[in-house]
Amino acid sequence: MLRSFLRVPTARKVLTKAAPLPTVSLANHELLSLKQLSDLEKLQGHFDASMRDARDVYYEDQHRYRRYGVVFRENGLWRVVRRPTPFFQAARLNSYLGGVVREYPRLLDDCVLSPAFQDLCTQFTATFPHYDFGEVHVHMIRVVCEPQTNGTVVVPEGVHQDGFDAIAMACVRRHNIDGAKTSIHATRDTPPILEAVVQDGFVMCVDDKALWHYVSPMTRATDIADDVDAHRDIIILHSVHDASNAAA
Numbered sequence: 001m002l003r004s005f006l007r008v009p010t011a012r013k014v015l016t017k018a019a020p021l022p023t024v025s026l027a028n029h030e031l032l033s034l035k036q037l038s039d040l041e042k043l044q045g046h047f048d049a050s051m052r053d054a055r056d057v058y059y060e061d062q063h064r065y066r067r068y069g070v071v072f073r074e075n076g077l078w079r080v081v082r083r084p085t086p087f088f089q090a091a092r093l094n095s096y097l098g099g100v101v102r103e104y105p106r107l108l109d110d111c112v113l114s115p116a117f118q119d120l121c122t123q124f125t126a127t128f129p130h131y132d133f134g135e136v137h138v139h140m141i142r143v144v145c146e147p148q149t150n151g152t153v154v155v156p157e158g159v160h161q162d163g164f165d166a167i168a169m170a171c172v173r174r175h176n177i178d179g180a181k182t183s184i185h186a187t188r189d190t191p192p193i194l195e196a197v198v199q200d201g202f203v204m205c206v207d208d209k210a211l212w213h214y215v216s217p218m219t220r221a222t223d224i225a226d227d228v229d230a231h232r233d234i235i236i237l238h239s240v241h242d243a244s245n246a247a248a
């Protein structure tokens, strides 16, 4: 059923703020949808604050910042769990950092409790009501595009699935960059069914069991000087680890 559904002609699209928001659905649930966040400016402020002192030490040859944490819903509010939450992906799912136990600075409470962050978590889980979202894993990532690079790789592992039930990719800010086009694929080896530059304030929600995804490299905007900062700020959400994601 999925295979025949995905054969429906789907022209490649580049989404802009003015474009209609696409939804790709099976009969009983969505596989892919694009949502818009409320209160983006405040979320951008929280993101800036969160990236201070959060250099990602696992990417030695790239300039990245990252926070990671797990949130759960209590009395209508998403909150950060207090237990240690190292992040792990099996090597077969992540050819770049799979098999490595990663420990990142925890999410900041002010950020998580902000209305835009709450909205993000709620919209993500509401998109996939058939999955169990006891907890949601959250990665806040800033990828810096430095002058000496000819194109910064955003997704070193190529077209991939993350090994969860569902994921969301929220663009908080594209700051002085070009590229970083998201593509969605029916399989790892087939052309995209959708290509989209996800703009500030938009969230692409993807059924990770059904679809594959990729983000193309990004470059610095052509009209900026070398001393001007250029980066892409995103928040990745995913459901709890699938059993098959455990270390083998």
Ligand SMILES: [Fe+2]
Residues within 6 Å of the ligand: 160, 161, 162, 213
């Ligand atoms: Fe991914």
